[in-house]
Amino acid sequence: xxxxxxxxxxxxxxxxxxLTAVTLSLLGVFVxxxxxxxxxxxxxxxxxxxxxxxxLLGLNPVLTAVVVSLxxxxxxxxxxxxxxxxxxxxxxxxxxxxxxALGIFIIGLLRGFRVDLFQFLFGDIVAITPTDVVYSLLLLxxxxxLLAFTWRPLFKITFNQEIAAVSGVNVGLYEYLxxxxxxxxxxxxxxxxxxxxxxxxxxxxAATAKNLSQSFRALVLLSAAISLVSVLAGLVGSFYLxxxxxxxxxxxxxxxxxxxxxxxxxxxxxxxKLKSSQIK
Amino acid sequence: MAPIISVQNLSVTxxxxxxxNNLSFTINPGDIVAIIGPNGSGKTTxxxxxxxxxxxxxxxxxxxxxxxYVPQRLDFDRTIPITVTELxxxxxxxxxxxxxxxxxxxxxAKNLSHRPLGVLSGGEFQRxxxxxxxxxxxxxxxxxxxxxxxxxxxxxELYTIIKNLQRSRxxxxxxxxxxxxVVFKYATNVLCVNRxxxxxxxxxxxxxxxxxxxxxxxxxxxxxxxxxx
Numbered sequence: 001x002x003x004x005x006x007x008x009x010x011x012x013x014x015x016x017x018x019l020t021a022v023t024l025s026l027l028g029v030f031v032x033x034x035x036x037x038x039x040x041x042x043x044x045x046x047x048x049x050x051x052x053x054x055x056l057l058g059l060n061p062v063l064t065a066v067v068v069s070l071x072x073x074x075x076x077x078x079x080x081x082x083x084x085x086x087x088x089x090x091x092x093x094x095x096x097x098x099x100x101a102l103g104i105f106i107i108g109l110l111r112g113f114r115v116d117l118f119q120f121l122f123g124d125i126v127a128i129t130p131t132d133v134v135y136s137l138l139l140l141x142x143x144x145x146l147l148a149f150t151w152r153p154l155f156k157i158t159f160n161q162e163i164a165a166v167s168g169v170n171v172g173l174y175e176y177l178x179x180x181x182x183x184x185x186x187x188x189x190x191x192x193x194x195x196x197x198x199x200x201x202x203x204x205x206a207a208t209a210k211n212l213s214q215s216f217r218a219l220v221l222l223s224a225a226i227s228l229v230s231v232l233a234g235l236v237g238s239f240y241l242x243x244x245x246x247x248x249x250x251x252x253x254x255x256x257x258x259x260x261x262x263x264x265x266x267x268x269x270x271x272x273k274l275k276s277s278q279i280k
Numbered sequence: 281m282a283p284i285i286s287v288q289n290l291s292v293t294x295x296x297x298x299x300x301n302n303l304s305f306t307i308n309p310g311d312i313v314a315i316i317g318p319n320g321s322g323k324t325t326x327x328x329x330x331x332x333x334x335x336x337x338x339x340x341x342x343x344x345x346x347x348x349y350v351p352q353r354l355d356f357d358r359t360i361p362i363t364v365t366e367l368x369x370x371x372x373x374x375x376x377x378x379x380x381x382x383x384x385x386x387x388x389a390k391n392l393s394h395r396p397l398g399v400l401s402g403g404e405f406q407r408x409x410x411x412x413x414x415x416x417x418x419x420x421x422x423x424x425x426x427x428x429x430x431x432x433x434x435x436x437e438l439y440t441i442i443k444n445l446q447r448s449r450x451x452x453x454x455x456x457x458x459x460x461x462v463v464f465k466y467a468t469n470v471l472c473v474n475r476x477x478x479x480x481x482x483x484x485x486x487x488x489x490x491x492x493x494x495x496x497x498x499x500x501x502x503x504x505x506x507x508x509x
């Protein structure tokens with residue numbers, strides 16, 4: 001029954017998958033609270049364009065994915081802040097389509113069929129190398145430590161930008177920092193879990209946790225836990241059913257989300273009765 | 281007494297429209313100042329320019345950087361799972377955490393501490409916003425129509441709490457209000473705004489038939505509320 005755990009490729013898949021799951025679920029809490037799920041999709045497509053640029057120029061596609069994602073995400077942030085009258089939805093939609101079109105256009109310029117390109121795009125979690133595991137660990141440390149220092153101002157901005165600004169938060173700086181962090185995490189995660197799974201892990205576990213929580217503490221903990229269980233169940237399921245691992249993980253997490261909709265308010269988790277001093 | 285707020289030649293243009301035109305005034309520490317004027321007269325714009333939230337021309341000097349602010353409409357997703365205590369903890373700049381209990385007690389909302397924000401009534405939510413604004417011991421409290429979504433009884437209760445806080449904490453309070461009755465009852469000074477400064481001073485001195493007509497148009501008279509107490 002537990003034979004999958006003895007296989008080296010499955011061990012690597014589990015490790016990288018679980019590490020990435022935690023990273024994306026933590027960022028996902030803010031993506032969902034800011035009502036910018038569509039933004040997660042857009043950033044995944046920025047990385048897609050970046051990977052295509054890497055293949056075209058013969059550069060490391062992970063590196064070009066990070067650079068292109070950063071430039072497009074920050075560019076989108078600049079337009080959002082300085083082009084009043086344009087709705088965020090419209091700006092994201094235009095950047096989303098533009099990045100997808102750019103990626104497809106560049107792929108058309110490449111000669112021959114590139115299997116490695118498709119691995120990047122759709123993610124092959126069972127083809128993960130030991131280096132990928134190290135990448136996912138480093139990414140979790142980067143995202144975790146930056147969020148540990150910035151979650152308070154990020155939450156204040158999510159609650160109300162004006163109250164945050166009056167209390168001394170540099171709203172613009174933290175907005176750009178969050179966009180940059182999201183772009184980097186998305187671009188690096190795509191190599192591991194693919195373009196479909198990244199936005200799913202950003203949004204679905206946090207959205208499920210939001211349905212189950214009454215306090216912010218419960219939201220963060222449940223988001224990470226649901227993401228971990230989804231990846232674990234999805235990977236094991238895909239192993240025995242011989243199905244695509246990424247797609248199985250997404251489907252499992254959607255089952256959790258649909259189930260969470262059934263929970264009445266009175267049964268939601270509220271962990272705030274722990275001492276206030278524990279909220280650090 | 282040195283003013284805590286000093287404004288000289290303040291003008292604000294937004295989207296090509298002149299919203300405020302050349303306002304100058306001062307506010308002393310401990311004053312409760314009501315900003316009044318018709319819809320679209322620039323009251324909220326004046327408050328936001330004092331808070332540094334929008335670009336302006338002219339000179340604004342604040343005697344303190346420790347400010348509290350209760351906005352008019354809070355664009356807040358009520359489905360965000362967060363409790364009152366958590367919200368206040370996140371906004372608390374300096375320990376001790378006992379300040380959260382103190383501030384909730386001060387606004388008579390201690391019973392709300394572990395309630396999720398999304399289930400609060402309009403009045404309860406407004407109290408939490410006032411608690412949030414008071415949390416870090418501000419020297420100046422800015423309130424933009426703090427009772428807009430509260431019933432008459434709740435509004436009167438909230439203003440009484442605010443008045444008591446002003447006395448006990450020596451706060452300076454700047455509030456935008458539509459309610460002339462509130463202005464007479466609670467404000468020590470008034471700023472009448474209709475793009476420019478139409479009048480200023482104590483409510484009794486400043487709010488004359490002439491200034492009210494300048495503010496709201498002709499045939500405006502003061503009728504006190506027939507409130508039961």
